[in-house]
Amino acid sequence: MRKFRFLLLASLITATLFSQDNNFMVYSFKGNVTVVENKVESKPKVGKMLSSVSSVKIPAGAVLTLICNQNAMFTIKKAGNYALNEFKDSCVVSAGSLSANYARYVWEQMTSHGEGAPGTNRKMYMNTVGAVSRSVNNIWIDPRLDTINYASGNFPLTWKSYSDANEFDFFLYDNASATNPIFKTTTKAMQIPITSILKYMKQGNTYYWTSAVKGENNDEIKVINYTSKDAYDNVLDQLKAAGPAYEGEAEQAFRIAFGLEDARYYSEAYQYYQKAANLKPDVWLYRSTMMSFKKDYDIR
Amino acid sequence: MKQRIYQFTEEISRIRLGLTTTRKQTGQVYPQLLNRLQKVGDSFLNIEFANHCYLSYMRKPLHKHIAHHVRNAHRRITKYLYERDTIFATLWVFIFILMVKVLPLPNMHFFDPIEIALEDFDFNDITYSKLKKTVGDSLDQHIVIINIGEFDREGLAMLINATSSMGAKVIGLDATLEGAKDPYKDSLMRDAIERNKNLVLASRFHPGEGKEESVFTPNYFSTPETKNGYVNFLSKEWATVRIWNPFIKNEEHPDSQPYQSFATTLIQQYDPAAFETLKKRKHSTEIINYSRRTNQYLVIDGEDLLQGKVDPGIIKGRIALLGYINTNPEDIEDKKYTPFNEEFAGKSIPDMNGIVIHANIISMALDGTYINKLPLWATILFAVVIGWLHMSFFIHYYLENHIWFHLVAKIAQLISAILFVYVGMELFSRFRIKLDMTLTLVVIVLAVDIIYFYEAFAVWIHKKFGYTTVFHHKHH
Numbered sequence: 001m002r003k004f005r006f007l008l009l010a011s012l013i014t015a016t017l018f019s020q021d022n023n024f025m026v027y028s029f030k031g032n033v034t035v036v037e038n039k040v041e042s043k044p045k046v047g048k049m050l051s052s053v054s055s056v057k058i059p060a061g062a063v064l065t066l067i068c069n070q071n072a073m074f075t076i077k078k079a080g081n082y083a084l085n086e087f088k089d090s091c092v093v094s095a096g097s098l099s100a101n102y103a104r105y106v107w108e109q110m111t112s113h114g115e116g117a118p119g120t121n122r123k124m125y126m127n128t129v130g131a132v133s134r135s136v137n138n139i140w141i142d143p144r145l146d147t148i149n150y151a152s153g154n155f156p157l158t159w160k161s162y163s164d165a166n167e168f169d170f171f172l173y174d175n176a177s178a179t180n181p182i183f184k185t186t187t188k189a190m191q192i193p194i195t196s197i198l199k200y201m202k203q204g205n206t207y208y209w210t211s212a213v214k215g216e217n218n219d220e221i222k223v224i225n226y227t228s229k230d231a232y233d234n235v236l237d238q239l240k241a242a243g244p245a246y247e248g249e250a251e252q253a254f255r256i257a258f259g260l261e262d263a264r265y266y267s268e269a270y271q272y273y274q275k276a277a278n279l280k281p282d283v284w285l286y287r288s289t290m291m292s293f294k295k296d297y298d299i300r
Numbered sequence: 301m302k303q304r305i306y307q308f309t310e311e312i313s314r315i316r317l318g319l320t321t322t323r324k325q326t327g328q329v330y331p332q333l334l335n336r337l338q339k340v341g342d343s344f345l346n347i348e349f350a351n352h353c354y355l356s357y358m359r360k361p362l363h364k365h366i367a368h369h370v371r372n373a374h375r376r377i378t379k380y381l382y383e384r385d386t387i388f389a390t391l392w393v394f395i396f397i398l399m400v401k402v403l404p405l406p407n408m409h410f411f412d413p414i415e416i417a418l419e420d421f422d423f424n425d426i427t428y429s430k431l432k433k434t435v436g437d438s439l440d441q442h443i444v445i446i447n448i449g450e451f452d453r454e455g456l457a458m459l460i461n462a463t464s465s466m467g468a469k470v471i472g473l474d475a476t477l478e479g480a481k482d483p484y485k486d487s488l489m490r491d492a493i494e495r496n497k498n499l500v501l502a503s504r505f506h507p508g509e510g511k512e513e514s515v516f517t518p519n520y521f522s523t524p525e526t527k528n529g530y531v532n533f534l535s536k537e538w539a540t541v542r543i544w545n546p547f548i549k550n551e552e553h554p555d556s557q558p559y560q561s562f563a564t565t566l567i568q569q570y571d572p573a574a575f576e577t578l579k580k581r582k583h584s585t586e587i588i589n590y591s592r593r594t595n596q597y598l599v600i601d602g603e604d605l606l607q608g609k610v611d612p613g614i615i616k617g618r619i620a621l622l623g624y625i626n627t628n629p630e631d632i633e634d635k636k637y638t639p640f641n642e643e644f645a646g647k648s649i650p651d652m653n654g655i656v657i658h659a660n661i662i663s664m665a666l667d668g669t670y671i672n673k674l675p676l677w678a679t680i681l682f683a684v685v686i687g688w689l690h691m692s693f694f695i696h697y698y699l700e701n702h703i704w705f706h707l708v709a710k711i712a713q714l715i716s717a718i719l720f721v722y723v724g725m726e727l728f729s730r731f732r733i734k735l736d737m738t739l740t741l742v743v744i745v746l747a748v749d750i751i752y753f754y755e756a757f758a759v760w761i762h763k764k765f766g767y768t769t770v771f772h773h774k775h776h
Contacts, residue, residue: 028604047615070438070441071438
């Protein structure tokens with residue numbers, strides 16, 4: 001009878017321990033991670049507490065780091081839908097006692113035979129950085145194209161290559177950390193007109209692009225802000241209003257072009273440089289500036 | 301069984317043979333062999349007797365075997381414990397250490413690689429770097445760290461306002477803002493500081509050298525109304541940050557309030573009771589009880605906070621520490637050496653951002669988990685007792701089993717080192733008591749060499765003054 005009682009008590013304690021709900025806290029995330037709680041899908045927030053009945057959706061390229069019961073941290077990198085009760089094992093943290101760790105450490109040190117010599121353990125000794133890295137990327141994109149604001153017109157997205165490659169891949173993303181492009185094409189020219197990718201973009205959104213030698217990757221990501229017409233008009237109005245009281249049309253076009261270029265509206269700036277040069281073809285400054293602009297941005 | 305009895309009789313025969321050989325060779329009875337033979341008695345050929353001895357040995361319970369060996373060990377340690385020579389030899393160890401410390405000897409260690417490598421060494425660091433102390437401890441519930449990344453003053457002002465709007469009880473900005481920069485951005489910063497009375501700014505304290513006066517450099521945005529605290533730790537740039545000065549006396553106006561460290565001011569604002577406890581301890585320096593690594597604090601990216609990706613509930617009512625965090629080991633900006641460093645001795649790279657060290661200090665004060673260092677007299681007393689016991693043990697082997705002396709001494713030193721380092725780490729880790737074991741270990745190491753010196757010394761004063769010593773008839 002006593003044994004039976006003991007067994008019953010032990011079973012109860014075990015059941016209580018195992019039935020304890022784990023709680024998870026969002027520690028950090030990247031990408032379009034979503035959380036499903038009570039069948040309601042929402043964006044997570046850092047510090048948000050999730051119960052074990054919640055689930056998370058991790059798209060490709062996204063990362064979610066959770067902390068279970070305030071002390072066990074784990075990261076989900078693989079795309080998929082996960083119920084949080086699947087991570088029960090990740091809630092267990094076993095650091096071991098100080099005495100056991102010390103005994104293990106002393107034993108390991110006493111039984112280790114050193115790291116060997118350079119001749120016998122090359123992996124250990126040939127593991128230094130060696131020199132600074134300049135990467136093996138054979139593509140160079142003008143830093144002025146780091147961020148482009150675009151509203152209308154045409155403008156080429158250009159790059160240069162130091163390799164003998166004939167073909168290049170162009171990638172367009174809707175997310176800086178995305179791994180799957182929304183548009184990909186292969187070209188022999190080292191540029192692609194912005195108008196050719198407009199159908200993949202929506203005004204008011206930000207997109208990311210890069211190019212690489214065909215079959216290779218390039219981590220250097222550039223930004224295109226496809227601004228709304230209103231946003232562009234606002235910039236344009238400010239530039240117009242900033243001019244002097246008496247200003248000719250060509251002078252104004254040239255000044256606006258300069259301002260737009262400074263604001264990284266390159267396509268629009270080109271249109272105003274052209275306008276200034278056409279209005280006063282005899283002014284060498286307007287023509288030469290337009291020519292050098294074309295040369296700088298490889299406008300053909 | 302019969303096999304065992306046969307082996308036993310064989311052994312007795314060997315003893316007899318040994319006695320005979322020794323007699324023939326030296327003409328003297330070898331005392332140990334004779335002793336063993338006497339125990340066996342004349343009936344060594346009697347199988348019954350052998351059987352009896354063997355069976356009684358087999359019948360002895362384990363605890364009696366252990367007790368027998370413990371008694372043996374006890375005898376080895378205590379036989380010479382109260383001998384004058386043991387006490388004086390132990391004393392000589394301390395005299396030697398004192399001489400090395402006190403006498404104005406030239407620094408002979410400038411080329412010693414061990415001395416140089418171990419200059420910044422503490423045994424307790426092993427508990428953090430190798431024994432996983434703090435692994436499995438929970439996130440701190442009082443503190444949230446917000447990574448300021450590369451934010452300029454405009455960005456910092458926005459971040460302060462955003463943190464404040466989420467209900468942080470106290471905000472600490474771990475960035476030294478020195479001098480004027482862009483007027484527009486500076487004005488935003490000033491506005492944010494004026495608006496948030498719960499903000500603590502970072503200042504610097506430059507201790508004077510010798511008679512040179514120390515200088516407290518407030519933040520560029522500091523005013524009499526703002527709250528400040530010095531963020532620099534008073535340790536060498538390359539050394540491990542183990543101690544923290546909560547207060548530093550104002551040398552210029554000794555009667556005025558002392559300067560407070562960044563963490564002290566934050567504790568004062570967040571939990572006045574914890575601040576009073578800290579003040580009552582009256583310690584000019586506190587040993588930092590590191591309890592958490594960077595990932596054991598909630599670290600929020602400043603940009604995420606501004607973009608509304610953070611649950612405001614996680615900041616409300618807490619201490620928000622705004623500082624630079626980078627977990628990339630190759631980025632050492634604002635990183636310091638801590639006991640968490642994987643390399644606890646020798647060359648390595650800094651491992652922890654300053655803001656996390658401040659967070660650890662605050663955690664310690666709020667949890668009341670201060671480390672108490674045992675006074676010097678306790679350290680010396682411990683070293684004396686341990687040194688005395690070792691000396692007694694070594695003298696026993698030196699006089700009675702000299703052939704084994706060096707081997708036993710080396711093994712004893714190794715075991716003692718392992719044991720006492722463990723004792724020190726347990727005291728530190730479990731009871732938060734810091735006992736410096738270095739002196740004890742030095743005493744154990746020196747004890748062996750001092751015996752040789754003391755033997756010569758004791759024999760000399762025996763011849764000169766008739767001093768009675770256990771060494772006078774021994775020559776090695």
